[in-house]
Amino acid sequence: MTRTARKALAPYAFVAPFFTLFAAFGLFPLLYTAYVSVYRVELQNPGEMQWRGLDNYTALFTDPFFWTALRNTFTIGALSTVPQLLIALGLAHVLNYRLRARTFFRTALLLPYATSVAAASLIFAQLFGRDFGLVNTLLGLVGFDPVDWQTGTAASQIAVSSIVVWRWTGYNTLIYLAGMQSIPGELYEASEVDGASKWQQFLHVTLPGLRPTIVFTVVVSTIGATQLFGEPLLFEGSVSGGISHQYQTLGLYMYEQGWGFFHLGRAAAIAWVMFLLIVALVGVNALFARRRSLKEAGR
Amino acid sequence: MSSSPAARRGGRLTYGVLVCAVLVSAFPLYWTLVAASRSNADLARPMPALLPGPRLVANLQAVLDEADIGKALLNSLIVSSGITVGTVLCSTLAGFAFAKLRFRGRGALLGTVVASMMIPPQLGVIPLFMLIVKLHWVNQLQAVVLPGLVSAFGVFFMRQFLAQSLPDELIEAARVDGASYARVFWSIVVPVARPAMAVLGLLTFMTAWNDFFWPVVALSSQEPTVQVALRQLGGGYVHDQSVIMAGTLLGTLPVLLVFGLLGRQIVGGIMQGAVKG
Numbered sequence: 001m002t003r004t005a006r007k008a009l010a011p012y013a014f015v016a017p018f019f020t021l022f023a024a025f026g027l028f029p030l031l032y033t034a035y036v037s038v039y040r041v042e043l044q045n046p047g048e049m050q051w052r053g054l055d056n057y058t059a060l061f062t063d064p065f066f067w068t069a070l071r072n073t074f075t076i077g078a079l080s081t082v083p084q085l086l087i088a089l090g091l092a093h094v095l096n097y098r099l100r101a102r103t104f105f106r107t108a109l110l111l112p113y114a115t116s117v118a119a120a121s122l123i124f125a126q127l128f129g130r131d132f133g134l135v136n137t138l139l140g141l142v143g144f145d146p147v148d149w150q151t152g153t154a155a156s157q158i159a160v161s162s163i164v165v166w167r168w169t170g171y172n173t174l175i176y177l178a179g180m181q182s183i184p185g186e187l188y189e190a191s192e193v194d195g196a197s198k199w200q201q202f203l204h205v206t207l208p209g210l211r212p213t214i215v216f217t218v219v220v221s222t223i224g225a226t227q228l229f230g231e232p233l234l235f236e237g238s239v240s241g242g243i244s245h246q247y248q249t250l251g252l253y254m255y256e257q258g259w260g261f262f263h264l265g266r267a268a269a270i271a272w273v274m275f276l277l278i279v280a281l282v283g284v285n286a287l288f289a290r291r292r293s294l295k296e297a298g299r
Numbered sequence: 300m301s302s303s304p305a306a307r308r309g310g311r312l313t314y315g316v317l318v319c320a321v322l323v324s325a326f327p328l329y330w331t332l333v334a335a336s337r338s339n340a341d342l343a344r345p346m347p348a349l350l351p352g353p354r355l356v357a358n359l360q361a362v363l364d365e366a367d368i369g370k371a372l373l374n375s376l377i378v379s380s381g382i383t384v385g386t387v388l389c390s391t392l393a394g395f396a397f398a399k400l401r402f403r404g405r406g407a408l409l410g411t412v413v414a415s416m417m418i419p420p421q422l423g424v425i426p427l428f429m430l431i432v433k434l435h436w437v438n439q440l441q442a443v444v445l446p447g448l449v450s451a452f453g454v455f456f457m458r459q460f461l462a463q464s465l466p467d468e469l470i471e472a473a474r475v476d477g478a479s480y481a482r483v484f485w486s487i488v489v490p491v492a493r494p495a496m497a498v499l500g501l502l503t504f505m506t507a508w509n510d511f512f513w514p515v516v517a518l519s520s521q522e523p524t525v526q527v528a529l530r531q532l533g534g535g536y537v538h539d540q541s542v543i544m545a546g547t548l549l550g551t552l553p554v555l556l557v558f559g560l561l562g563r564q565i566v567g568g569i570m571q572g573a574v575k576g
Contacts (some may be wrong), residue, residue, distance in 0.1 A: 029424070072397075091317075108319060118509075123331050229511070
């Protein structure tokens with residue numbers, strides 16, 4: 001090979017390892033999911049595929065548990081994403097003060113992030129136990145009746161969401177803190193000269209400055225919420241997400257269809273629905289972010 | 300005096316809020332230790348004890364009897380180390396090309412990388428599973444390692460770092476001296492990239508160690524990672540809560556140790572904009 005040819009090809013050699021793996025284990029499975037979703041494929045013999053057209057999808061849309069899972073994904077998603085981001089915003093604001101033991105606080109808040117989904121879910125399942133769980137014990141101390149965190153719909157969804165909130169709040173706090181630190185101090189000085197209170201500063205300087213960061217965390221958390229799996233699976237250890245599927249998410253429903261009932265084709269259809277859901281949610285997000293910036297530009 | 304919040308000193312309320320947040324963050328982990336070191340009967344009392352008890356060793360022994368945790372820990376170590384080394388290497392190679400080399404299709408390829416960060420890999424899991432069945436990789440560790448090497452975030456992260464920290468002149472000078480691209484990579488790029496490689500390695504290791512969905516699908520109880528073994532413990536084979544908590548403690552401890560030693564770097568890495576794993 002000539003020297004010039006080698007020089008021209010070198011960059012491709014550098015990106016080749018990543019893109020080879022990406023093509024085989026990232027892109028191909030993603031695209032092929034759509035193809036599998038119109039076939040009948042069973043777990044026992046994944047090599048044999050029978051054309052089914054849209055039957056997997058109609059089967060899905062006529063299964064009441066699909067709709068339960070879809071609804072649960074939204075409610076658990078909201079119950080976990082909203083508090084998580086609001087608390088993170090508040091904590092980041094507080095962490096942004098000049099503090100002693102700064103590194104300690106930042107690191108300690110990130111402890112839950114270092115804990116695996118599996119471990120966190122088992123720990124919370126124990127804490128939320130009906131008879132001997134610590135949460136009910138504490139509720140009893142302040143005079144409340146014990147709550148059945150596993151069978152009640154709202155109660156179990158709150159319990160499952162709390163695992164997500166616990167694990168991700170510290171992570172988002174640090175992302176917000178990084179965003180806050182890049183807001184120039186002069187903006188705060190100027191607003192103080194204008195007589196703004198601390199709260200007004202937070203509303204009119206901090207929040208607008210954090211906009212891109214907030215959009216980023218909302219998108220990432222939404223995608224995460226759409227595919228919740230380990231938390232509902234291990235909360236009680238069953239693939240159905242509670243006796244009446246009261247906290248079964250789409251991610252868990254997909255696993256149940258594919259690896260519980262052996263319908264890989266049907267599971268692929270669910271994956272494709274989840275994909276469209278994510279695209280729609282990210283699209284709505286982008287739209288909101290754009291409209292807000294247009295409005296602001298017009299001011 | 301400047302009035303930027305960053306310059307303002309935290310008051311008592313500030314510390315109060317933070318201490319509460321730290322307690323909420325740490326308590327479930329502390330509780331794991333308490334529950335793992337007590338008997339089931341201790342946990343079933345109307346007012347359970349809040350201090351560690353004497354049964355930790357017995358409960359750990361029970362875990363070792365119920366599930367092959369030793370093998371699971373070893374498997375997790377192999378899988379996570381393999382994924383970490385491979386991901387860091389692939390990401391540094393590609394990140395360098397995207398940061399410093401000009402080539403046709405660079406923009407489009409980088410666009411693909413960034414766009415794919417938005418799409419959760421979980422959605423491709425069925426064809427991926429069919430693929431590993433075809434390759435007879437079910438229950439084999441490479442079924443977890445190879446797909447784990449795909450990290451668009453890693454490529455992006457290394458690109459950002461190298462674009463800022465690696466001067467073009469350094470590469471040009473080496474090229475003028477007749478160094479090959481491979482030589483440039485090993486003697487110039489890697490030394491400059493080392494701090495970023497360390498941070499990416501830490502984050503990758505943690506994510507790989509804690510990964511749940513794909514290992515549960517691709518592996519079984521015969522060849523589990525720690526997370527798969529935890530699922531077995533929680534999945535109804537064991538009803539002894541304190542044994543389950545002992546297993547949880549065992550599976551969490553390695554990452555917590557890494558975290559205790561290198562927490563500062565991990566915090567730094569996330570504040571540079573890490574992405575959910």
